[in-house]
Amino acid sequence: MSEQGKGSASASAAAAAPAPGSDTYKGWLFKWTNYLKGYQRRWFVLSNGLLSYYRTQAEMAHTCRGTINLATAHIDTEDACNIVLSSGGRTYHLKASTEVERQRWVTALELAKAKAIRMMNEQSDDSGDEEPTSQSDRSEIQGTLKILVSKLDDLSTCNDLIAKHGAALQRSLSELEGLKVPVEGGEKIKAVNERATLFRITSNAMINACRDFLDLAETHSRRWQRALQYEREQRTHLEETIEQLAKQHNSLERAWREAPTLVSSTPSAPTTNKGSERAPKEEASDEDEDTEYFDAMEDSPAFITVTTTENIQHRRSQSNLSGASGGQPSDWTQDDHMSPGCNDVSGKELQPCRKRRAHIPVKPNYSLNLWSIMKNCIGKExxxxxxxxxxxxxxxxxxxxxxxxxxxxxxxxxxxxxxxxxxxxxxxxxxxxxxxxxxxxxxxxxxxxxxxxxxxxxxxxxxxxxxxxxxxxxxxxxxxxxxxxxxxxxxxxxxxxxxxxxxxxxxxxxxxxxxxxxxxxxxxxxxxxxxxxxxxxVGKLWIDQSGDIEIVNHRTKETCQLKFSPYSYFSRDVPRKVTGVVADSGGQAHYILSGTWDDKMESAKIIQSSRGGSGSEGKQKTVYQTLSPKPLWKKYPLPVNAENMYYFSALxxxxxxxxxxxxxxxxxxxxxxxxxxxxxxxxxxxxxxxxxxxxxxxxxxxxxxxxxxxxxECDYDSGREYxxxxxxxxxxxxxxxxxxxxxxxxxxxxxxxxxxxxxxxxxxx
Known part of the structure; x- marks a missing residue:
């Protein structure tokens, strides 16, 4: 893309800024064509909810390269200068010369789209029609479709006749050119006139059939557009409902998994100092020690974990498995579980010097149009x-x-x-x-x-x-x-x-x-x-965390690779999943970490590793045999009425x-x-x-x-910067x-x- 092209595009687009109250916006944009030609410069005209484009401004008088109906189009942005329009299964990639110009086009397109949708809804409301899902509407649509099919058959028949008579007329004209006898010429001319008459009659019939088809299509196009818009809204609503049900289903499953631990913690209380510390352990031991579980990780580092079938308590007592130096079990292995309610990890309840507040004023219910503020801020910090x-x-x-x-x-x-x-x-x-x-x-x-x-x-x-x-x-x-x-x-x-x-x-x-x-x-x-x-x-706000964290111990060169999996509606994994591997300075893995960033994390000690089969993408997986996982961290419950206090935690x-x-x-x-x-x-x-x-x-x-x-400083020439x-x-x-x-x-x-x-x-x- 030449600098001259950029400059001319910017100048033309800037000169084409719409006048106040105008519904037309014109200017140069670069449109993606193919991988050979890349982006090509085109003249775009936005008018009455339609975006049309031409190779040059002169083409506007006779040729249009394409038109996009913004009422049914989706407008998106890729980077500082790109615009993506999706409509009717087609996607158009456009690029402005500057980010400012891109923003002007996005604003104009959004306004035109809103106006087109509003006009379409007003026209639909004025028609006084009932919902397109009623029985009478269905019968009417089916009858209309049958009439359209018959009209299309008529057009096809007329087309065949025109082709037949046109070929005969062409042969007669060819014969006429080779004649030399005037008598024969008169007969042939008569035959040509007859064929021309048949051709004209057939053409008139086809024109009338086309006119009937056009009138019928125009009469019902508004109903069809409304029916299509209604079905799209229903589909969107259904998708949102399914997603909400999936989230609720996941919450119910999580609540069900945690419910048995709350019941079982009561009789187990005498065997431990704190009942709250017993629950995670029993949850981890719900699966029999003779069973195996597999946790497949698709992305790097890819691995599968397998719970060992040997005596867990015996292995925990061995110093070579605990990892503690000098053969003594470390403090970490003795205190396996975190208590959500404890203030001090030493187990002593500390009395704070002052009583901290447990609530703040309830959040007022203020309504505000977010789009009116954010529409001019796309792409900004x-x-x-x-x-x-x-x-x-x-x-x-x-x-x-x-x-x-x-x-x-x-x-x-x-x-x-x-x-x-x-x-x-x-x-x-x-x-x-x-x-x-x-x-x-x-x-x-x-x-x-x-x-x-x-x-x-x-x-x-x-x-x-x-x-x-x-x-x-x-x-x-x-x-x-x-x-x-x-x-x-x-x-x-x-x-x-x-x-x-x-x-x-x-x-x-x-x-x-x-x-x-x-x-x-x-x-x-x-x-x-x-x-x-x-x-x-649009919709309910929600937050996701995604990416990788590498933790490095610069004294020992040990590392931990953590992966935050982005949320996917189609994934079978637990939402907000976090996985990781702790390795020594030589890259040898010692611990597997797993959990979610909104609830808890666990670690499992690796006792053996081996190469496994290839994954779905051809990557070879590492199979780790581990001890049973033990909890590292568990999220504290939110305070009472937190939803009305900005979802603040106790801290x-x-x-x-x-x-x-x-x-x-x-x-x-x-x-x-x-x-x-x-x-x-x-x-x-x-x-x-x-x-x-x-x-x-x-x-x-x-x-x-x-x-x-x-x-x-310059006057005194001291050389020291301010x-x-x-x-x-x-x-x-x-x-x-x-x-x-x-x-x-x-x-x-x-x-x-x-x-x-x-x-x-x-x-x-």
Whole structure:
């Protein structure tokens, strides 16, 4: 595609912008033809709900290359400049010269489609017809079809006669040309006239039959269009109903599987310290130890797991299977089960220093037209879309980031592991657990202001302190640092990249998560997967997680490969499935991980592996023989009435609880977020606009100061560049393990809190 072609296309399209109130839109677009010619430049005209295209503008007077009825077309976008139109089983791939021009075309097409559907519905309503499924309508349609068939037969007969008489007329004309005798010429001319008369009569009959056919088709085309639209709506409704039934069926199956464990836990209580810890174990032992189960993994790494048929208890007592160093069973193997209700992994019930709140004001029922806001935002970054608080939840992105610590006891437990492979299993479960809070959380968190912070001080209850700070605004980036007295430190810098694609929203967290254990020095690094919010415009919102996570222990070079399977309506797998393999530095697998990111994770110790047969795609599978799986993590139940409190977990309900002595930039002090939590959304929207304008004014002032400072530096020729915005509690450093440059905690915040000296904090609220 030449630059000249792009420029002319852009200029022509820009010049063809429709006048106010006009229903016509014209311009150049590139249309995909085939793999040999690729995209070809075509002139497109949008008028009265029809999109037509031509090779040149001059062709509009006599030839149309194709027409698309937008009333029945599906409009989609592939990337920044592409448009995909599907109608009547055909798909048209179009490309604009710029993203702005693409957006203009998409808006014009959507408006034309809406108008065409509205006109079609109005015409259908004016006709006063009954539903097309009634008995009288069916009889009428069948009768009409019979009449059309007879008319088509008449046309076919006329066509045969025309062909026959036309051939005879051609022969007579040929004979006429070779005649020399005038008498014979008169006879032949008479014969030609007779044949021409027959030809004309037959042609008139065919024309009349065609006219009857056309009149009949025009009379009933409106009914057929309405019937077709009705059947399509019924099909869509049926598909949605089937999908909902499938989800309900899966929920019922899961509830049925868990029901026996709740009943059986009562008589088994004397044999264990906690009844809640007995249930997962009995669930795992519901299958007889002599049975085998197969778990086929289609994608890499592909494997099949087989439960061993030998004495499980005997093997668990062997030090070479437990993996603990020095022949001693590790703490991880002694404490097999996680208790959803325990506050401390040591088994001691801790009394918190303060009672945390267990509820927030109920979410008001505000209605808003999402499409009116989102239609002009396709292809943009989510952080750059001006959204009202109606689509938010009363938490900031910094608080959502802190929610990763909801299952911090997994890290407390991992810190006590002697085996780094067992420790890796718990770290993997922790990385999966951070997604469990998102399954119902379809609302958007507040975008933090530059310099905004959030602290979570749980030192006395759980032994850790967490601090987040918004360190960059373009692109938006947050730095997070957590230190625990129970033997671990976690830090991360997360940048959220997001794209709105019309039907769904993709959220791609960029940046690495670092976790280091103090006693062993094991340093784990991993990254988050992509989150997708479906049914943005129509239907019920739902969230899916998909992609791969690789967790690396940089001290021992051990790895864990986790796969988040994307949801598929036609898949027989459990929804939200997560699988993984823990391997040592040599690539030898030791543990199989399995579960779902919204419920639980389990691990199974590998005792033998072998090559199996080929899968459906010809890939050779690895067969792992394992011990019975044991639980690593189980999701806590949601609080009562959570559906009316934004589906917040018990931890999320406490994150925005007012606290004294926090920093002046803390998210708890953000006024628009506080007003929204209290249900005063109109005031929250006004306050949100004020804060955003204040932030823009500060940025403009900082840019002006930077410009002046650079001018002074040039005058004095000192060679030192002007430094832009610098975070208060974090600074950029190169990581010695990964080699990446990121923001890390430089200290001072908790000391400032002890002194209650917040004089260095900027005024952002």
């Amino acid at each position: 989510l952080s750059k879309i001006p959204m009202p608080v109606n689509f938010n939840e009363p938490l900031s992105m910094l608080q959502r980031l802190t929610e990763d610590l909801e299952y911090h006891e997994l890290l407390d437990k991992a810190a006590r592991c002697d085996s780094s492979l067992e420790q890796m299993c718990l770290v993997a479960a922790f990385s999966v657990s951070s997604y469990s809070t998102t399954v119902h959380r379809t609302a958007k968190p507040f975008n933090p202001l530059l310099g905004e912070t959030y602290e979570l001080d749980r030192l006395e209850e759980f032994g850790y302190r967490s601090l987040c700070e918004q360190v960059s605004h373009h692109p938006p980036a947050a730095a997070h640092h957590v230190i625990s007295q129970r033997g671990w430190t976690l830090w991360q810098e997360i940048t959220i990249a997001s794209k709105f694609r019309g039907k769904y929203l993709s959220i791609m967290p960029l940046g690495a998560i670092h976790l280091q254990f103090h006693s062993s020095g094991n340093h784990y690094v991993w990254r988050k997967v992509t989150s997708t919010v479906h049914n943005i415009i 999320a309900l406490t994150l925005n609880e007012p606290e004294d002595e926090v920093g002046l930039t803390d998210s708890r002090l953000r006024p628009d977020q506080r007003l929204m939590e209290e249900g005063r959304w109109d005031e929250a929207n006004s306050e949100k606009q004020r804060l955003e304008e204040k932030q823009r004014a500060v940025r403009r002032r900082r840019e002006a100061e930077a410009s002046d400072a650079l001018d002074e 430094e832009g915005y610098q975070p208060l509690w974090f600074h950029q450093r190169r990581d010695s393990v990964t080699g990446e440059t990121n923001f890390v905690y430089k200290g001072g915040y908790w000391e400032a809190k002890e002194r209650q000296d917040w004089s260095m904090c900027p005024d952002i609220f």
